[in-house]
Amino acid sequence: MNIKERVEEEGTVYIPWSETNPVFSWVKHRNVFRILLNILVIWSTAYAPLRLKNFLYRHILKVKIGKDSALAPGVRLDYVYPDLIEIGDDVIVGQDAVILTHEYMQDHLRFGKVHIEDGACVGAKSIVRSGVTIGEKAVLGIGSMAHKDIGEGEVWVGRPMQRLKR
């Protein structure tokens, strides 16, 4: 079973690692041509018109993107597994935000899906960690880091993020 199938079945997956620096072994975790294509598409479309970008990301990167969602200029999706990202309808991802679905560490690897549900807003320059869900109409503030799930309608800001109570 490949990594994507494992994540689909088990959720966030941890793989112990005992060889040298796993970053140099990236070709073992995904087809090298797929990663190069992902990088090419993400870099070349960073400042493309919103709907063209959605079209290319849906059809080439296989990212699930709902209706009327906008990925602002400079948004960086994960280069290895962008197809583990699911974005609902009417979502805003602010400029230069980063959405990760993989993490390499010296002793383990982590892979997980990211869900950004309908009407959510991921602030500019923020980071979403692998395995995290941003709930419906939730907000992750500018420059913040989502290391765990954010519930429906909640607003979280900062690094480490804290819930903004209104």
Ligand SMILES: CC(C)(COP(=O)(O)OP(=O)(O)OC[C@H]1O[C@@H](n2cnc3c(N)ncnc32)[C@H](O)[C@@H]1OP(=O)(O)O)[C@@H](O)C(=O)NCCC(=O)NCCS
């Ligand atoms: C989270 C957010 C919605 C809050 O906006 P707001 O309601 O106007 O908040 P305020 O400016 O009144 O700030 C309220 C408190 O939250 C804090 N705060 C607000 N945004 C913050 C952020 N991104 N990081 C850290 N703290 C933040 C403020 O310091 C303030 O704290 P205080 O009450 O102790 O002074 C807004 O800051 C934000 O991040 N919006 C995202 C916009 C964006 O990137 N859109 C994407 C496309 S452009």
